[in-house]
Amino acid sequence: MSDTITLTKNTGALKGKTIFITGASRGIGRAIALKCAADGANIAIAAKSAEPHPKLPGTIFTVAEEIEATGGVALPMQVDVREEEQVAEAMKKTAETFGGIDCVINNAGAINLTSVESTPPKRYDLMMDVNARAVYLTAHLAIPYLKQSECAHILSLSPPLNLEPRWLGPFAPYALSKFGMTILSMGLAEELKKTSINVATLWPRTLVATAAIEFAVGNREMFEQSRKPIVMADAAYEVLITTNRGLNGAQLIDEALLHERGVEDFTQYAHNPAKAGELAVDLFLDP
Template sequence: MTPNTGALKGRTIFVTGASRGIGRAIALKCAADGANIAIAAKSAEPHPKLSGTIHSVAAEVEAVGGRALPLQVDVRDEQRVEEAMAQTAETFGGIDAVVNNAGAINLTNVESTEPKRYDLMQSINSRAVYLTAHLAIPYLKASDCAHILSLSPPVNLQAKWLGPYGPYALSKFGMTILSMGLAEELREAGISVTTLWPRTLIATAAIEFAVGNRKLFEQSRKPAVMADAAYEILITQDNVLSGRQLIDEVLLAERGVSDFTDYAHNPARAHQLAVDLFLD
């Protein structure tokens, strides 16, 4: 893993969907560097199939040296997101970064996607990027190293992605397009806006339950690779990365990582990994 530098010490990061998976990994990576973490997620009580709650992650954040604020938040709820950000700023003195990690996935075409599932994906994915940015901008403008980071792919309009996965693709590309617009809108304010996507599948509940099954973990990397890449983004100053659609492996290679073996869920199969959606 990329070593911590202390660059995030005292900084406050608002992470959505931080109760498990990639969001949890990002929270812990930044906390180990001394950051304050607002753990904004729906899971306040244990789930029979899914590990992790806002409270369990809060305990982990504090165990590695960060300060934690567990917040039960549905990113579709404007009032709740607004309240959570205000509480975060009041607790820690401001907000320096927002990480849009919460997501909904359903890999179906238009005919097979029920309206309620379509609405869920659009509201949790693309709309949430708008909502969190809209509400966070006043806080971020007060930071000297502000970031909005969204976990979404580079825009890829090839038919092989749009045909079978049109509704999901729209929601994820919407996140990216909004981020590209925000990067220009906020450039003079000094707020960096980027997107990040994994080169390979990542061993998370989404892969196990929404994409395939746990066998796919053998072709996946651990969430730590995304956490390390997110960390590199969040410590970057002067808007150097703003507007870029980043891939975890590519960014980490730019920052000096040459061996990705340990990131594999099964290091013995580190050279037999599956490329993620929307990447060629």
């Protein structure tokens, strides 16, 4: 598929590892799942989408089929990251199925770019629960499993802290929920520094062509200024194959990490390679 092109090579470092990914039924989560599965990882697909959506392609079952079609192993589970019992049961089932959990990726997200005045309490609660609270909840429930892994990771897709007023004024509720993910990750990195668990965050340098861009940020025309989800999958892969807790506490940007790991040509990551020089910088990042 055109959206699964990758510029980083698989190393086999994830072979036999088990990766629990929230929101993995489409977009960046799906891309990470396919990338890691291609390297031999077992993938626990934890997402709400079990039934086809009229506007949003992809379910936990279609992603599982994609993984299995390439020889990978997947465990699709319908999970709402706001529900403790559902997350706990999914973690337990994952560990029982694959013998443990090595990595947790907090990819599920809720976005609403509105001011405090314009954000209904219900929408505020949704963003806080799906974004910030889910990092706490998945970590809280996964740590006992992760401690049994020789090289474990908790990776959250959230931005580096940038408290400039221009990022806070327009949509403080969303900013709070995403920065909350990062702050929790910073705390976890310190809390777990004497364990085998590496904690980091990852954020895209440019917009990424996902449903969030099409329906919550702008429209599908913005895809012309975006990269494909695989850029985040390649970067996440580089995080997960890093040993000795070398990235613990890091607030990473996909482009910078990939460049550091040897990627020089980013053109093919662009949704439209002909406009690779006209990409839009993502939220919370300075040009």
